[in-house]
Amino acid sequence: MTFETRTRALQPVPPEPGIRVHTRAVRELAIAYWLLSAHPVPSSAAKEWTEQGIALLPLGTLMSAVRLPQDLVRAVADSHEREDIDSFLDEALNAGPAICDPQGARYYALVPAGMPTRWRMAATEWRALGVSCLGRGSHLGVPRPQSVSLEPGTWNSYWAVPMPSAGELCRPLDVARIIAAGKRLTGDEQ
Template sequence: MEWQEQSLAMLPLGTLFAAVRLPVALVGAAAFLRGTPDLAQVDAFLDEVLDGGPVICDPQGRRCYALVPASMPESYKQAAEDWRPLGVEILGRGTYLGVPPVHLVEFDKEACVSYWSVPMQSPAMLCTPLNVARLIAAALQRLPVGGEL
């Protein structure tokens, strides 16, 4: 019903899956994209580096959400603290994520709602935490001194 009324369903995180919030600018840095990254380029890059793991894009907030195992907030606790200044946050228990309907798989300038940047292949297929960490590490290497986005 939420998908019909609001184009998003609010799902609780921390039981079946968690999410890593990534600024689009950070993903663009990892992909060597200059300036404001084009969302289609960001989508293709995420699909490749996260091996087809599901990602939701919020174009209005210029953020992506990589869906990861529910254990990641605990197992990557120290890394999460290190990533926080970059605008990266691992979201788990006590957090809800706006999830678009499965048919929204590309950016629609008119609607400007969240969409599946990388569609979910099956319910059990999530992004590998190590691949997400490698993406963040690659972006860190390419950011200017001080790590500012």
């Protein structure tokens, strides 16, 4: 392959009639199947979504989660407004998925399954801030992919940052940066 042919091969392809574009609905379906595959009985988790709007999924195989206290996230986002916090998380996590649990006053950043093991030493330090790395042996209440805002009159969990596509998770370093900033801003540095 010559430089000229390689350069042509790397150029964007203009859209043509008949090229499929994945709509949000198609992505949500793929995301739902991916999330449900974490459950030993996916149909049971799907039923939980239908009946309760949230499914309890095991962590540590497809994904893990970092639980962030709401006060820490508010301090870093410099806001108490949900919309502002959600926008901040979207930017700070580079569109990595995060769940808001308004009842528990927590956020959950979804991360690769091995993060609790690989970041074990940092996770030990983070406990003093109320941050927990949840992996094998833990479960997380995960809202339906369509639940992307707080429903009026409820305290149901929702996607503060929706999962962009199946299997796309937060980068651990992005989550660690939020925690480090929160530690500094809340005066918990030692």
